[in-house]
Amino acid sequence: MRKTDLTKVEFHSKEDMAGGHNLQKGEHILRCDTKLNYNDINEILELYNIKKYIDNDLYLKSWTEDDIKNFKQKAVEYGKAIGEFMATIDDSNILILYGNTLRNYIxxxxxLVSNQSIFKRISKPNFSGILTNEPHIIHEILTHKNLVDYYNKEIKNFLLTYSQSAEIILSxxxxxxxFGKNQKYLPKSLTVEEKETILSDYLDSAEVNYNYIGLIQNARNRNDFKVSDKTRLKAKRLHKSETEKFFAGNNGTRYGVSVSFSEDASKIKDGIIDDDFVINYSYSLDFIKQKNDSFLLFQNFIVLFEYLDLQRRINLVSKKNKMGVFEKVMGVHSKNDYKGGTEFNLMEMTSQVQLVAYNKVLSDLGFSLENILHQVFTSSFQEKYEFANNARFSIPSATSYFEKVRLLAPEFESVLKQFKLFVEDGSIDFELLQISSNPTAIKDIPSLNKNKYIYLNEDNKELEVCINLFFSDQTLLAYVEPFKEEHYHTFFDLLTNEQVKFSSYEEHQKPPLNYLIEKEFIFIDSNNFVQITNPARIIILRDLFINEVASFYRYSFELRQEAERMETEKMIFFDSSLFSKPEQAYLNYFLNKSEFTNGLDLRNSYLHGTQATPDEVQKHEYAYFTYLKLLILTFLKIEDDLIIYKAIKDRI
Structure with missing residues (x-):
């Protein structure tokens, strides 16, 4: 059995917060003379890991300039020693040396075998033998393109018989x-047909993992990877049967939503969770009756149902930080999926019930929601915000949901195209609109306002580390005496509620604090208290951490100025469109499969006639109210854009 030695130095990444600890483990080696000869493979591999730290300019704060200069020279010496040792590896000793390699140095x-072309001196039978003896090592091998290319045939033959090959292909x-692990490569000789055969055989095997079945069903076809409809159907049926088996013996956790409208209510809106984990929302019917014109009734989607937040961002989108840790890492998730989670599902359930119930209330009061939307788009926006006076929106006149949604779908497309033309030309030319019959991509709907949205620069990895230290609920910086019993979730929460002394932290907690000090996010004042250096900057970063986007013009003047400074420092960037990127993803999830393979594909289904059969009434009812909700959200976003544009124009 392969051994592990935790006293050895390991390099993980430049951003790894354990780097200081690893450097401390290797400091005594750096301060010793380099040996003339090395005979232990693990000693060489430790030098290799130490060298990576020095090559990446990662040092201990206690090191002097002379130390660093000396250690850089040592790194050069280590490189020579590593090269000389690796040059001795060939077919005669590979099995012994690899057998002696510690698990943490695999x-x-x-x-090194890949980067220094050692593989050219290792025979293909010996390589195949290593794979046979340690099949799991294939996951490591596939991260090295040189090895995959050189042992192309051997790896292909291995994958054709390996029980986990389907999972590898899907990965x-x-x-x-x-976790950001290394990219995997597949042998070029593994054909498209062989890949699908592996997947199909996997579905028939006793070792099939439930989490992978849905991935096969929704897999995105590419030039070098295709899943036939037959295999997808096999996966769909297996997924259904396995799901039914699971829930037959497992009640799970139930939750739900109820919506009611009451007269003489003490609040215009309220919500409580009962013992059955049902969220009960109640709304004032009197409030709705008082706001009895189309525009005010339309505004209830913000005032009562909170479809948008205070910055007029769509509240219903899935947010990464709203997903629990286990939801993020447990199970298998396609990189082409729209990531939901419990909170997203609950929000969707809530918004759908709100809409259906509100539609019924309006009908009982003598209003039609469709007529309200018609009035808002063709009249209210013109009167209040100087929108195009020839905007059109037709009302579906059909009685069945099947027919209504088929009529509403093209109207939704028309609304998008009308606003796009208005932004581009200042007017709507319907003859021009009718020339193009193709649906407009959600991301291509422009905004009237420059630099409307703020986004984090995800290429700034140092900033990402700092943000996680401040706002992630996984950081240990929030856990410090004498505030441990307060149970603060984040370092930011702690600092904004307490006066925290730097000296209160234990030694193992100080490296991340020092990192934040070095990056000028915090400082230690004269009384030894930890202080935020730039509160405005932290407010913006927290907003972006939580919501993934911010509306520039909904910020105060002070925050807008700070955002502009942050852009020059490449912390954030501006972009302009009607829908923010999270909102684009949300709409695409419902409308098509261009971005997400688990999308509902409503747009294509109803525009191209591949929807459910007419007698599946519940499916069409859901589709209709979903389309209606997306249309309402679009109107709300158009209104936001018009409000900002008019406010800017009025100030000029």
């Missing part, structure tokens, strides 16, 4: 790698 071993094409 990656380093194969990385290459479909699975989102939440």
């Amino acid at each position: 990656h380093s071993f194969w990385e 290459v094409y479909e699975i989102k790698d939440v």
